[in-house]
Amino acid sequence: MIWEALLYGLGSGGGVYIALLSNKWKKTKQWEDVSFLQGIGLVAWCIGSVLALSPVWWMQKLSLPVSLITYASFLRSLHVFPLATHATSGRWKMIIDTLALVVTFALMVVIHDLTYQAEGHSPAMMYWQGGFYLLLPAFSIFLIIRQLQGTARLKRERLLLSTILFIAVTMMTPMVPSSVLIWCVLVSFVCLFFAHRGLGQQQILHIAKTEYRYLFERQKFGKQDAIISQFMLLSITFALVGIPQIPYYGRVGLGAGILFGLVRVYLTTRENRILMNQTLVAASHLEQKYENQLEQIQLQNKKLSQVLGLKQNYEYLLLASNEQSLREVNYETLQQVIEELVDTWFARMDTLTFFQLSLESKSGEVYFRLERGSRGYSGSLHHVNTRMIVSEQRDTALVPRYVSLFAQTSVVDQGHAELDHSFFQVLLVNVRGLILRCLHEHQALELGVMETEMGLARRIQSMLIPKEELIIKGLRARTVYAPITYVGGDYVDYIRIDDRYVCFIVADVSGHGLPASLLATGISSAARAVLQTSWSPDVILERLNQLLYENLSKTRLFITMMVACYDSYEHKLLLSRAGHPKPLYLSTTRQSVLDCRGGVGLGLLPDSTYPLEEVLLKEDAMLLIYTDGLVNTGRKDAFHYLQQWLGGLSALLDDPGNTNDEVIDRVESYVWGMTRREKQIDDISVLILQFQSDPHTKVQ
Known part of the structure; x- marks a missing residue:
């Protein structure tokens, strides 16, 4: 217990x-x-x-x-x-x-x-x-x-x-x-x-992951439950009938169990019948779904077969286009090559019924047109109408603004139509590429001719710039000339007027390149014409301004210039400046920017005047007349950069090991070294003048 x-x-x-x-x-x-x-x-x-x-x-x-x-x-x-x-x-x-x-x-x-x-x-x-x-x-x-x-x-x-x-x-x-x-x-x-x-x-x-699987498994469970219920009902019935020793209260309990068992078997059977109907309906839906999926698979297989056929067809077209692109083409054979390319595409694309390709201007003028096939009834065909820009800068018969395409195809499938549209774009790209190849080859030919002409122009201009050193009593002169392109807008020259006077000219035309070089070349002829009657720098500048003003004002250009005349009898230098940078003066006693007055550049005012400055050469000295490209190297503070030039040149002159003959060589080398060290953004020209205090001693 x-x-x-x-x-x-x-x-x-x-x-x-x-x-x-x-x-x-x-x-x-x-x-x-x-x-x-x-x-x-x-x-x-x-x-x-x-x-x-x-x-x-x-x-x-x-x-x-x-x-x-x-x-x-x-x-x-x-x-x-x-x-x-x-x-x-x-x-x-x-x-x-x-x-x-x-x-x-x-x-x-x-x-x-x-x-x-x-x-x-x-x-x-x-x-x-x-x-x-x-x-x-x-x-x-x-x-x-x-x-x-x-x-x-x-x-x-x-x-x-x-x-x-x-x-x-x-x-x-x-x-x-x-x-x-x-x-x-x-x-x-x-x-x-x-x-x-x-x-x-x-x-x-x-x-169960699908409706049919769920219903099937539930029906299977319902059948097992029905079998168990029937077994329980039969067991109770067998016990009630076959075992006489069961007491009365036990028989009543078993009878109640039989009654509830019958109700449970009936309800279970009815539920299983409902589940059977639902399973059949789900099975029919599943079968219909599988049939639809099978149809979709067959349709996709059919489309895949079509796509494979199209793929092979379009691969052939791309190969043909590549072969055409590898051919030599020029403006004489361009239309023939385009026709052969269009014929290949029209013959290969089975769905293509009409094809039109044209080269057009911006205003719609047709320079060239190709048509293949015949127009059909528009209601049963798919239309493609597109165009591509060839060049936005040009609009000529050789290089049109647009290449246009109009096509009619017999396809009704939207995906197939979009694929055809994409390949028509490929055709336009190929035609555009042929035209641009002709343009590029023509431009390359023109560029070669231009390079030849520019080389000739450079040789001509370089012939106008003195290369040999000028040596007279009391004076030596050299030039440094470095254009930024083939030809430049700077002009440097020294001209012997007579036994007494030598004229030095340094000019800079605004801008650079071929237009500036043409004006710079014209300065040489104009200066020599003026020097026939004048030797004073101020008069030379005034007459040059009068000669060049009309042409300069039309082209909206101007010229800065410095004219220096050396008087060998009195050993002095006469200067006039037209908007040009002030020269550098270097001697043992003085290193500075020479302060000289000046007027505006040539071509800015029709009646400009230019002050005359006189420099007496009483000591050994150097004068550097230069264009603004020497100090215009992209630096914001040109004044400090000019001071660096003065410091560097002064150090050369102060070197006790220098002889009089070596100074100008070292100055020239220094100028070349400095100009090549910095990034050049303009033409550079420098005139180097070396003076002696005794004019009767010839500089060796």
């Missing part, structure tokens, strides 16, 4: 622990959780068993409804057992099974008490029939579990077998000695405890 009470108390604690596992997994609906239901059922069975051990008769009677809670809880747990979605029992089945259990228990207890009138006596058939109600759905669940795989199957099998073991122990309660029953109960408790602990979170498995 004490050991039994201790065992049932321990079982109640285990039942509470199992019920609390449902909170561990955070289940919101505990009445649909297997652990919670079986934990409650286990607690109720232990309490009922303890009450049945009591000597008080009414406590023994109270154990019967408590035990009923055990069977109801375990029955509910079997209905919500975590299986696949198609294997979940309907709510009506749970209601019928629960009613059958409650009504059977109630009838058996009431009739038993009315018949036997024995205090504390409980009907033994109650344990057998209650266990039978639980074993049949447990066996159905076992068949479903066998279809699962992996750990899900192992955990659920363990729980189901532990549940079946506990049900079997409850069925043995009336006929097994208490000593044996204690050990059986203890084993069943341990198995249930570890089965629930290892179950983990209870999830419904999603096996």
Whole structure:
């Protein structure tokens, strides 16, 4: 008695622990959780068993409804057992099974008490029939579990077998000695405890992935359930008819079981029939779906075959286009090559019924047109009308603004039409490429001729720039000339007027390149014409301005110029400046920018005048007259850069190792080195004049 009470108390604690596992997994609906239901059922069975051990008769009677809670809880747990979605029992089945259990228990207890009138006596058939109600759905669940795989199957099998073991122990309660029953109960408790602990979170498995598969599996489960129900009905009927020893209250309970079994079999059969109809409908839908998919596959295969044919066709067209692009083409053969290319495309594209290609101007004038095929009825054909820009800068018969295309094809498929449109674009690209090739080859030819002419112009201009050093009494002169392009806009010259005077001219035409070089070349002729009658620098500048003003004003150009005349009799230098940079003066006593007045550049005002400056050459000195390209190297502060020139040249003159003959060589080398070190952005010209204090000593 004490050991039994201790065992049932321990079982109640285990039942509470199992019920609390449902909170561990955070289940919101505990009445649909297997652990919670079986934990409650286990607690109720232990309490009922303890009450049945009591000597008080009414406590023994109270154990019967408590035990009923055990069977109801375990029955509910079997209905919500975590299986696949198609294997979940309907709510009506749970209601019928629960009613059958409650009504059977109630009838058996009431009739038993009315018949036997024995205090504390409980009907033994109650344990057998209650266990039978639980074993049949447990066996159905076992068949479903066998279809699962992996750990899900192992955990659920363990729980189901532990549940079946506990049900079997409850069925043995009336006929097994208490000593044996204690050990059986203890084993069943341990198995249930570890089965629930290892179950983990209870999830419904999603096996059926389509409507047809779901209905088919559910129908299969319904058939198994119907077989189990029929087996239960036959078993009860056989027991009722074939076992005469069953007491009266047991026969009444079995009769109630048969009644509920008939209702359950009928409802299960009707549900299976509905599921069968739904399965057939789903199967027909699935068959129709497969037929549609098969049609789509066949259509796609047909389109794929067409695409493969088009691919081969278009590959041939691309190869033909590449062959045409490799041919030598010029303006004389351009139209012939275009015709051959169009003929190849028209013959190869089976869907093409009419084709027109034209070279057009911006205003719509047609320079050249090709037509192949004949126009068809527009309503049954697909039209392609497109054009491509050849050149935005040119619009001539040789290089038109547009190449246009109009085509009619017999295709009706939108994808095929878009593919044709793309290949028409390829054709336009090829025609445009042929035209641009002709243009580029023509431009390359013109560029070669231009380079030849520019080289000739450079040689002519270089012939006008003195290359040899000028040496007279008291004076040496050299030039440094570096145009930024083939030809430049700078002009440097020294002209012997007579035995007394030598004129030095340094000029810079605004801009650079060929226009500036043409004006620079014209300065030479104009200067020599003026020097026929004048030798004073101010007069020379005024007359040059009058001669050149009209042409300069038309071209919107101007010229900066410095004219210096050397008087060998008086050993002095006369200067006039027209917008030109001030020269650099270098001697042992003075290194500075020579301060001399000046006027505006030539071509800016028609009646400009230019002040005359006189420089007496009383010491050995150097004068550098230069164009602004020397100090215009992209630096923002040209003044500081000019001071660097003064510092560098002064260092050369202060070198005690220099002889008088070496100074001008070192200055010239220094100028060349500095100009090549910096990035040149303008023409550079420098006139280097070296003077001696004694005019009667000839510079060697």
